Amino acid sequence: MGLSKLPLAALLLALVALQLLGRQVDCGRACSARCRKASRWRMCTRACGTCCRRCNCVPPGTAGNRDVCPCYAKMTTHGGRLKCP
Template identity: 60%
Template sequence: MASLGAFGTRLLLACLVMALVSQIYVEASDASESKSLGLQTNGIHRRLLKTIDCKAACTGRCKAASLKNRCLRACGTCCARCNCVPPGTYGNKQLCPCYANLKTHDNKPKCP
């Protein structure tokens, strides 16, 4: 340190303080972002919305479908994206707007 001189020592100290302040700022902004999204509880990151069992929900939704495999595949994709499957085997899409609004490349409804 003696070879750095007074200016070098001050510069090194200023850099260390700036690094510490930026680390505190990053941690504080991450914590506030997590709280605003509802992701942090007791120091453990987790989602407040529970994920549904897509396989079971889609099995119920597709049980009356004539093309079960196609229905299950489409329903599984929609469920994974929306975390929601409307009740029943047909209709009721108003209860799950995300599921109802997904479209194919041909602008047709994606979800059964």
């Protein structure tokens, strides 16, 4: 009985993995939108890009909305400050 469920479980896991891999965020475009009003645009875009690649998520808008991307919101620098703009 257990062996007949094994191929089905493997197929289900493979489908879930394909769905997760297919949802890649365009970090360049998302970070350009996020940082468009920043006074230090290059630094904002660089930090946002790092956060986006690690979390595969960028909050909407130019500021705030951190609750949409918990990984993005929790990332900090070595000094304990928020890393992601």
